[in-house]
Amino acid sequence: MGSNGKHTAERYAVVTGANKGIGLETVRQLASQGVTVVLTARNEKRGLEAISKLHESGLSNVVFHQLDVLDQASILNLAKFIQEKFGRLDILVNNAGASGVVVDEEGLRALNIDPTSWLSGKSVNLVQGVIKQTVEKAEQCLNTNYYGVKRLTEALLPLLQLSPAGARVVNVTSLRSELKRIPGEHIRKELGDIETLTEEKVDAILRKFRHDLEENALESNEWALMLPAYSISKATLNAYTRILAKRYPYMCINCVHPGFVKTDLNWNTGIMTVEEGATGPVMLALLPDGGPTGCYFDCTQVAEF
Numbered sequence: 001m002g003s004n005g006k007h008t009a010e011r012y013a014v015v016t017g018a019n020k021g022i023g024l025e026t027v028r029q030l031a032s033q034g035v036t037v038v039l040t041a042r043n044e045k046r047g048l049e050a051i052s053k054l055h056e057s058g059l060s061n062v063v064f065h066q067l068d069v070l071d072q073a074s075i076l077n078l079a080k081f082i083q084e085k086f087g088r089l090d091i092l093v094n095n096a097g098a099s100g101v102v103v104d105e106e107g108l109r110a111l112n113i114d115p116t117s118w119l120s121g122k123s124v125n126l127v128q129g130v131i132k133q134t135v136e137k138a139e140q141c142l143n144t145n146y147y148g149v150k151r152l153t154e155a156l157l158p159l160l161q162l163s164p165a166g167a168r169v170v171n172v173t174s175l176r177s178e179l180k181r182i183p184g185e186h187i188r189k190e191l192g193d194i195e196t197l198t199e200e201k202v203d204a205i206l207r208k209f210r211h212d213l214e215e216n217a218l219e220s221n222e223w224a225l226m227l228p229a230y231s232i233s234k235a236t237l238n239a240y241t242r243i244l245a246k247r248y249p250y251m252c253i254n255c256v257h258p259g260f261v262k263t264d265l266n267w268n269t270g271i272m273t274v275e276e277g278a279t280g281p282v283m284l285a286l287l288p289d290g291g292p293t294g295c296y297f298d299c300t301q302v303a304e305f
């Protein structure tokens with residue numbers, strides 16, 4: 001730490017799902033601030049294309065490594081690469097995400113839904129015809145947004161624990177995760193009680209969700225109906241963030257809704273730029289020592305889980 005309170009030592013970061021969207025912009029902003037960043041992408045060609053654009057713009061402190069968060073071998077390869085190249089990790093941005101639905105994009109665009117009713121979830125009935133929650137997509141979504149983050153974080157924790165100033169972990173969540181959006185009081189209570197939350201409880205909640213989805217019982221069992229799998233994947237991601245923050249109090253482990261950003265994930269219906277969307281994740285990745293932990297941020301502001 002320098003006398004001006006800023007980190008002077010080299011910092012090493014990993015950003016997942018960084019070939020485009022908010023992830024790519026997060027890499028760009030972190031690298032611009034002097035952090036050495038491992039840009040990861042599941043597809044090597046897309047990742048290398050992204051990195052060459054950053055190199056062309058003069059950012060040489062960015063390296064590529066393949067990472068598919070659904071593939072344990074790929075996760076272990078990345079951990080080995082970081083161990084051998086840097087010997088530790090200071091920042092992990094879990095950004096990769098999947099929407100978990102099948103979408104008729106043209107149909108969605110034709111509905112011309114205004115952002116306010118999209119964000120509030122009021123358009124849930126309107127979109128039923130164009131956004132479909134299938135079991136297969138739900139599995140992929142939960143495995144990416146919840147279990148993928150968990151698997152990767154666990155694999156990198158030994159390296160994060162070596163960060164001298166206490167690592168920063170940023171989990172990119174969504175406002176769909178907010179507990180007030182889940183109709184079921186029992187689900188809200190269980191996910192919201194940090195004193196009794198455990199990973200086993202979170203697993204049980206996800207098993208029940210899968211069961212209810214297969215039984216076509218999401219509504220009767222009071223799950224959020226706007227992007228059901230996506231919503232619960234991010235609500236459980238927030239719960240995991242809090243469990244981890246409690247377990248590693250010397251790290252800053254937070255989750256952040258980046259805003260409603262125009263990217264492929266929301267079929268480009270968003271209204272913010274990726275530059276704006278990366279502001280929250282970057283702020284949390286660069287938190288000063290003693291900064292907040294175990295919190296949920298709506299862009300750059302602390303908000304209610």
Ligand SMILES: NC(=O)c1ccc[n+]([C@@H]2O[C@H](COP(=O)([O-])OP(=O)(O)OC[C@H]3O[C@@H](n4cnc5c(N)ncnc54)[C@H](OP(=O)(O)O)[C@@H]3O)[C@@H](O)[C@H]2O)c1
Pocket residue numbers: 016017018019020021022023041042043046067068069070094095096097098144148172173174175257258259260261262263264265266270
């Ligand atoms: N855009 C918004 O308004 C908004 C709002 C709330 C939260 N978020 C969150 O922000 C994060 C970034 O999304 P975005 O909006 O920037 O969307 P995006 O441009 O579609 O980016 C998503 C990224 O995740 C990657 N990805 C998907 N599955 C993966 C896997 N198994 N392994 C590794 N990477 C994988 C994608 O790779 P491919 O290119 O190979 O598919 C892509 O790079 C997500 O976690 C999302 O839930 C976005």
